Amino acid sequence: MLHYNFPPFCVGEARRITGPGRREIGHGALAERSLLGILPSPEEFMYTIRLVSDITESNGSSSMASVCGGSLALMDAGVPVSGHCAGVSVGRFTDASGQKEVYVTDIIGEEDFFGDMDFKVAGTREGVTGVQLDLKARGLNLEQIERIFAQARRGREKILDIMEKAIASPRKELSKYAPKLRSFKIDPDKIGKLIGPGGKMINALQDRYGVKIDVEEDGTVVVSGSDLAKVEACSAEIEAMCAEVKIGALYRGKVVGVKDFGVFVELAPGTDGMCHISELAEGYVEKVSDVAKVGDELLVKVINVDDQGRIKLSHRQALAETAEHEPRANA
Structure with a gap:
């Protein structure tokens, strides 16, 4: 979940702050979609992720800035992302006849206003994860699109070089304030044994260890709490309780x-x-x-x-x- 906030003062305006408008929804969706490509699967990382991008000054592509800042924030938080994701915008200027054209990278506000294109490209070193095109001209041919993607890639890789100097890989541990989670599976036939009559067994475990236990129908058990040692101890007791008793053990x-x-x-x-x-x-x-x-x-x-x-x-x-x-x- 990515929240993109674009208050009026970031573009020098003074007006009432209301609910999200077209810009906030569109730019936030682009940044969120671009970052989804580097996120781990729910099985690998069970946490709900909320990113907040507060734009304090805007004279360029704030959605691409949100992608870069979001990628850095995810790594700093310890989310096991596959790698950094960065974004950059490419603009275009043409003469009156449309024969001569110039492509510029990372356009500012005036270039966006006077130019006839804002082509945003986000991705990693391996490929593209998000694209958005605002075009005032009638269209682009394949040769122009190929040139734009090549120019965007060169700009993106320079940005990735700088980002990787700041933090090259996700932190090994989450914040001490983040809840600790442990997920494992038990035999679905043992769910009733874990819950107990009227929830007696599962409630007793939660009270004893100070944790929260969630059980899915397929036998997936998620134990969460603020103390890792208690989460591990509770998980071990549940696994022992629901383990299959084998002859000879x-x-x-x-x-x-x-x-x-x-x-x-x-x-x-x-x-x-x-x-x-x-x-x-x-x-x-x-x-x-x-x-x-x-x-x-x-x-x-x-x-x-x-x-x-x-x-x-x-x-x-x-x-x-x-x-x-x-x-x-x-x-």
Whole structure:
């Protein structure tokens, strides 16, 4: 979104400032369209971008100045643009017969008034991203258009040289005042688990981490907040919560329930499994409480997931598997 403001005082006029007129809408649209060619995709950069171009003095092409200033501002803000974009206008003067013609680059106000053309061309070193032509003559032939584009390119490249000396690439980090965003995908079937009954789970996560969580129907999750560490922590918890539990995976979970026949272990928020008493240790276990109590951390291995999604765990097999990978001491 580019807002182009052209107040009366920038051309030495004194009149009431009202809503945007033809000039503001047209020039703003040209500058915005020219800069769209260098912007990253929404997947690469999820932020809404608002550029404001305030014209304080105008004696030339303020729309092309907005392109150049906008490109510099985007890089300075840390937006990962593909490169700089610059613009320049080309004018034309002819004699009364129209046989002799002169093309001038970066025309000023008087040249625009007395000339018969204002050909604006914006782009990068690779190509053109925006064009606008104001013409008082009856038309242009292909040879004239080719000459105009070549002259505009030479002017544009000189401007790009100067811009790149000021800032050659986007800043690595956004402003500390910009919200921090993290986007990732989960299985759409797990959306209900993330939201919870009546929004209980998602609201609890937002309150705990002080973030905002948005979920799309395709499983895209966007976590935003002012503290990057909390955004990352919340994202990690959501990914763990919605991750697919695979047979053979090891988890260090928390005992949330103790029964005579075994214990219930929380593998991730909202995901529990049951470890039978026979899987708590090698040999005979008389009481479950001899091995684990509520609140204990327990290393477990997923040994089965049935058709209803119930997870069967084994502490005994997890200990045996980790012991196999531990280095043995020399005798």
